[in-house]
Amino acid sequence: MPxxxxxxxxxxxxxxxxxxxxxxxxxxxxxxxxxxxxxxxIITECEPEKWFIGGESMADLRASGQR
Structure with missing residues (x-):
């Protein structure tokens, strides 16, 4: 079962x-x-404030137009 x-x-x-x-x-x-x-x-959703890329939250990256 995959x-x-x-x-x-x-x-x-x-x-x-x-x-x-x-x-x-x-x-x-x-x-x-x-x-x-x-x-x-299984799809798990994560709040952008709790997901970090290169030490910056995805929320901040999205706000700055980088993601």
Missing amino acids: LVQITLATGRTAEQLDALGKAVTAAVGESIGAKPESVRV
């Missing part, structure tokens, strides 16, 4: 997350021959 874990910054719609889950499930099935019902996808 398990795919994805971490994203918050801000996507429910529709976008649904599309991601479906696309990842399909990609796993196509690439390794797994049945869709055996694929597990």
Whole structure:
């Protein structure tokens, strides 16, 4: 049973997350021959204030136009 874990910054719609889950499930099935019902996808969302890149929060980077 394949398990795919994805971490994203918050801000996507429910529709976008649904599309991601479906696309990842399909990609796993196509690439390794797994049945869709055996694929597990976990999407974890993280607040940009708690995600750091090069020592700066993603929130600050977004505010400055760098991300």
